[in-house]
Amino acid sequence: MDIVTAQSRESHVAQGVAEIVTRLDLPRRGRPDFVAVHFGVGLHAAKLRDALLGSLGAGALHGGSSCLGVMGRDGVDIAGAGLGAFAIWDAEGSYGTGAADLGENAEEAARHAALAALAQAGRSGEMPDMVWLSVAPGREEQVLAGLRAVVGAETLIVGGSSADNDISGSWAQFGPDGVHGDGVVVSVLFPSQPIASVYQSGYxxxxxxxxxxxxxxxxxxxxxxxxxxxxxxxxxxxxxxxxxxxxxxxxxxxxxxxxxxxxxxxxxxxxxxxxxxxxxxxxxxxxxxxxxxxxxxxxxxxGSADSLVARAGRVAAQARESAGGAVAGALVVYCGGCMLAVRDRMEEVSAGIEAALGDVPWLGVFTFGEQGVPVGDEAKHGNLMISCSVIAQPDP
Structure with missing residues (x-):
């Protein structure tokens, strides 16, 4: 297994995707098995998806917009059009992505997307180690109910409600089949290494x-x-x-x-x-x-600004400890409202996560709702929450 993250601050889709391709070292590594892409809505979602499909060639392509941008190993980019990618190469694992418009029945749409993701992964009827979720704000509880109907109540479901920069409703989600404004994108992960996840708040x-x-x-x-x-x-x-x-x-x-x-x-x-x-x-x-x-x-x-700044690093440290201490990569969900409240201190937030995870690739997304699994519970939807999901490092 190999995990690589990449970020771009380019405000134009073509240049941004070109930079992502270079940073992921795709010419040498080849097609990734899974790519999660998160971005500020200053980038056009449909153009971004098309450019990514043409350049990455990933079957399990998962996209969701993020408030103002992203954060990760390359720093915090919240100028409005930040772009980040989290890519996995894992010959011994299985990955798939499905998507659907929520329509009149969000629960059924989630079921459809989950079944499509499992089919793409070649693992229909099985329970994934983790579901990575991006969904339009508004009906997250129904979406979780639909996912549980497919993958069971005990499966780890983690992700966030896609966001825009000003709560105007310009958020977006995309999968291999197209772009959605009021949709759900579901990725199922069957990695060759264990996953651990922590979901908390700073209040x-x-x-x-x-x-x-x-x-x-x-x-x-x-x-x-x-x-x-x-x-x-x-x-x-x-x-x-x-x-x-x-x-x-x-x-x-x-x-x-x-x-x-x-x-x-x-x-x-x-x-x-x-x-x-x-x-x-x-x-x-x-x-x-x-x-x-x-x-x-x-x-x-x-809560307080100090508690919101410190909590992300603590959550990351707990996730790493749960994974046994050696981490190959991490996905972080940080509430967009919390980010806006401590916007001038986001470098501290990023530094805390970096210190907790160590020198490993990670990507953070800013959401308008967070889904995760409290200890001993099933997947829940909440606000102003933080999660960190890590994949353990393979044995040398």
């Missing part, structure tokens, strides 16, 4: 808590019978604003003040899955970037 509960008493989809209407916006405003000490006569974006204000739900206890310590409040409405309701249900127990969570 802690404040003590303020309540129960969902009214919700419609991802619109949280009431907590303990009170308008949700008023509750969030009170719990945050006024940091999260309320709407006036028009809806009010609270995405930035709530980045350090999200909501959390306890999904597991590990050695008596609760694991909080986060939901990021996005918009406050004049009627007191609040739109979220994740589903909550009637009766859910919500906690007011709080």
């Amino acid at each position: 802690a509960p404040t003590g303020a808590q309540g129960h969902v008493t009214r919700v419609e989809g991802r619109r949280l209407i009431e907590i303990d019978g009170r308008p949700a916006a008023q509750v969030l405003h009170d719990w945050s000490g006024g940091v999260v604003p309320m709407a006036g006569q028009e809806p009010c974006s609270i995405l930035a204000a709530s980045t350090l003040w999200p909501l959390g739900r306890v999904t597991r206890h590990l050695a008596g310590v609760p694991f909080h899955l986060l939901a990021h409040p996005a918009v406050a409405h004049p009627d007191g309701s609040v739109d979220l970037f994740a589903d909550v249900a009637q009766g859910d127990h919500l906690w007011q969570m709080q």
Whole structure:
């Protein structure tokens, strides 16, 4: 097995792909078995996919847009059009990618994409070691349900909701068959070496808590019978604003003040899955970037710039330890909202990951929703989360 990553800061697709090809050393290495490509939407997704297919020739080509750019061994590129590739050559492994528009039934679309990926890998009916996922924001829970129907509840599913630079909806996903704006791309990995993954957040509960008493989809209407916006405003000490006569974006204000739900206890310590409040409405309701249900127990969570900067390195260190200490490569998912909150300190974030992983290829993507597996649980969708998935180093 061989893993190589490459990055480009070129703002034009042709030059960017040419640089990726050179950095991956494709003329010598030949066609990779799997390539995950992540990019800022300053690059045209359809042109990028076509150029990559023509240059890389990878059957298992997985693409997803990332907020402003990417990070990795070559540094942090968040100018708007950063491009990164994570490539695997593994003659003893199997890899496949499938994609579909979400359409009216996101669960069925995910099932279709997963079955196509398994078929391309030549492993239909088998359970992969890992699923790498890129999906349009909005229906991630349904997508996870569809994937579990194919690969089982215990399979490691990791990835992120594709992002753009300004939450305008210009995110994109692509697989071998085409480009999607509201779609899902699923890659199944059966590597010849073990995989380990860690999924956490950098937030802690404040003590303020309540129960969902009214919700419609991802619109949280009431907590303990009170308008949700008023509750969030009170719990945050006024940091999260309320709407006036028009809806009010609270995405930035709530980045350090999200909501959390306890999904597991590990050695008596609760694991909080986060939901990021996005918009406050004049009627007191609040739109979220994740589903909550009637009766859910919500906690007011709080983070800090320091906690968001330090957590990524800790997650990477835990993933490396879980893999036995020797790592061949890593994929990192870092929430785009967290990145924007600590944008001027992202070099510190990258340095922390680099120090934790050691001198190995890794690529980081900035997402508008994160999917991963808490310890002892099944795959979940959350916001403001961080994951690091590593493939162990082959024995010498």
